[in-house]
Amino acid sequence: MIKYQPEKDKFTSYYLDKVAVGADLKSLDSLYEEKDGTLCIRSIDGYNFKYNSKEDLFELKEKDSISSLSWEQIDEQKELVVSFDQYLVKSKSAFNSRNVEIRKIIKDSEGRYWIATKYDGLFSAVKQSGEYNFFSHLHTSEKSKFINSEEIYDVYEDHSNVIWIGTKNKGLYRYTRYKYKFDQIETIQTSTGSLQLGT
Numbered sequence: 001m002i003k004y005q006p007e008k009d010k011f012t013s014y015y016l017d018k019v020a021v022g023a024d025l026k027s028l029d030s031l032y033e034e035k036d037g038t039l040c041i042r043s044i045d046g047y048n049f050k051y052n053s054k055e056d057l058f059e060l061k062e063k064d065s066i067s068s069l070s071w072e073q074i075d076e077q078k079e080l081v082v083s084f085d086q087y088l089v090k091s092k093s094a095f096n097s098r099n100v101e102i103r104k105i106i107k108d109s110e111g112r113y114w115i116a117t118k119y120d121g122l123f124s125a126v127k128q129s130g131e132y133n134f135f136s137h138l139h140t141s142e143k144s145k146f147i148n149s150e151e152i153y154d155v156y157e158d159h160s161n162v163i164w165i166g167t168k169n170k171g172l173y174r175y176t177r178y179k180y181k182f183d184q185i186e187t188i189q190t191s192t193g194s195l196q197l198g199t
Contacts, residue, residue, distance in 0.1 A: 083132040116152035
């Protein structure tokens with residue numbers, strides 16, 4: 001895990017395998033913020049880490065058997081997940097809300113839901129008149145609304161209300177609201193030049 005601090009133009013590495021001694025940390029599954037702003041990381045084999053900002057280190061939380069979305073998160077958004085399941089059935093998808101492996105659900109500042117899945121790409125949803133309208137950003141002919149990856153690692157809204165999407169092997173995407181389109185990001189400009197990105 002690497003943290004970049006733009007105000008200092010500094011990178012800091014955190015070696016999570018040293019925190020979970022003896023664990024076989026194959027790869028990281030998701031990065032998310034809890035309601036109190038605490039940064040958390042989940043490994044693909046079920047280890048959970050919590051960032052201690054005072055000590056500037058990650059601490060090991062409980063290990064669970066869920067490598068995607070936690071049951072608590074699913075319970076909070078049960079209505080959305082049930083509607084998503086019905087949408088997949090109507091779409092004659094090969095998946096349902098369980099085997100598609102939902103990795104993360106967020107609600108952005110405009111009230112739109114974003115659903116990151118492991119096997120069927122990114123979905124968004126808007127609730128209108130008590131019903132959810134879903135849109136696949138993988139199964140679409142509209143290139144501007146397309147993300148060319150079935151496996152979504154993470155979706156995140158930053159403090160500037162920009163939506164960022166991390167994918168497997170297809171890099172980083174940014175959703176530009178006023179253009180209603182996704183842009184694939186190859187470099188990010190920093191105070192000392194451009195920062196190259198890779199997945």
